[in-house]
Amino acid sequence: MRLAARPVGEIRPEDWEHVTVAAEEPGDGQFAGRTRFISLEPAMRGWLDDRPSYLPPVGLGEVMRAVSVVEVTASRHPGYAPGDHVVGPFGVQERVVSDGRGVHRADLGLAPAPTHLGALGMSGMTAYFGLLDVGALKDGETVVVSGAAGAVGSVAGQIAKAKGCRVVGIAGGPEKCALLTGELGFDAAIDHRSGNVRGALRKHVPDGIDVYFDNVGGAILDAALTRLALRARVVICGAISQYNTTEAVAGPANYLALLVRRARMEGFVVLDYARRFPEAASELAGWIGDGRITVREHVVKGGVDDFPETLGMLFRGENTGKLVLEIA
């Protein structure tokens, strides 16, 4: 799946081009494989814009960047054999050839393939380092997570619970909120679609927020800023409410709360923590194993043609947990 035009606002089908090319044979030191699951992430929207960011934009005519689980079908690489499942930045395509750079094995005995893209993949890494490293979370603190039913938010909230914190999630709709306080064990959930987030935070977080983990930006970030505890940390993980905007991003009007509350707001890019991924994956696998983290994946079955429409689900809030596209 190649990027054909830079989308303005929401992604359109005509921004994409499905090109069929002859499958390559793996050269020496390479393997070939068949894509099984493709990870969909809000950050993908940012990669489509032609402006400087933490990664270069996807070029026009290039295969769309994506992390996926691939089953090795042929190999001249010493580390991988046919039948192996591997995770890597293979892009949105059915068949891949790789020299193994940026690739690691997905242990399907440990967890099913989609989990290696979600809680044990980049989403889990993002939750882990964002909350514990950037947020400097301490046991027993009060944590609020936005986008809490999403891939990153659902893991972040459960990590905070595993650390003995009080955790409030903000999500869209009663089903997601019921999931948060039910299966996922959050202490409270706020449905931002039902109105007054600021009032609900006043009720559920009377003593203020120590760590606010923000995936959404916009009005919800602004509401959270009104409830910061002294020396709070606001972790800027993403701003899904702003990624499709064709107008100026809505900046947080209540940012002066940072001054009044002696608080900080900090952004991060999970790729900076690559060297520590094994440490995080090991701890997350432990929590999944002992039931402290419940994994949620939202699997859409289809082909690479379904990528644009599936990606759009993220921005319409239609997924719960990690959204992956299973290639039939």
Add this chain to the structure above:
Amino acid sequence: MRLAARPVGEIRPEDWEHVTVAAEEPGDGQFAGRTRFISLEPAMRGWLDDRPSYLPPVGLGEVMRAVSVVEVTASRHPGYAPGDHVVGPFGVQERVVSDGRGVHRADLGLAPAPTHLGALGMSGMTAYFGLLDVGALKDGETVVVSGAAGAVGSVAGQIAKAKGCRVVGIAGGPEKCALLTGELGFDAAIDHRSGNVRGALRKHVPDGIDVYFDNVGGAILDAALTRLALRARVVICGAISQYNTTEAVAGPANYLALLVRRARMEGFVVLDYARRFPEAASELAGWIGDGRITVREHVVKGGVDDFPETLGMLFRGENTGKLVLEIA
């Protein structure tokens, strides 16, 4: 000078009431004094609004809160004798009686009285702890200061120069900019009144900003966010452009630069550092003594009746350096 009404937007004369009362005699453990210099600060505007902040609002009918230099005229306090000059939170009034709480001596042999309100007073403390502690400035970094010709900004920029940094100041008008690059030794100055701050930053800070010390908020903060270096620190000291607004504060639309640049934005309140004020004052006095910091004060002579009009000068950018009202 008492607060008679809560101002909406800019301060008006009718928000104030000058009340004459019989001078008190000092009781046991107290001293009486005559106000010589009153400190004017942008933060005062925030103290007039009836909303929670880091200090309670000034109450209607209360003497306006202010730090000033007072000459002791009579004393039954063991620590102070007539003729002593002291600094404390005496408020906007001509005569004061105090039990000495929150008061310290102003050594006029070390520096003239206004300097004890400016570079050696709260303005200097704010610059020192904001830059070195919150901003975690390292020798040789690139620093940008907004409100750079003001009481705090002028000291912050010179501290950064004393630490071997490259320093660019943003100020309003050619006179202030000439002061910055002339007498105060900044490496460059940007006149935000002459237009394109973003473009000027691109020119003067080609490798990005390590520490941005913000006194102004609004469009200038937004411009600075476009030029952050990796792991930059944005110190939120104030937002003078927003204090008189009757509409919503303009939030920094470019705040997602914090994510892309792995940067943080952090607020502080200088009063938290009270225990370390002597340490800072001692280092600042050394830099003033050896000429590395040039002190600028803007002294307006008048009476307490002139307080509202003088305070307004801050928001019109009419002062250069520390603004004080000298009571004739």
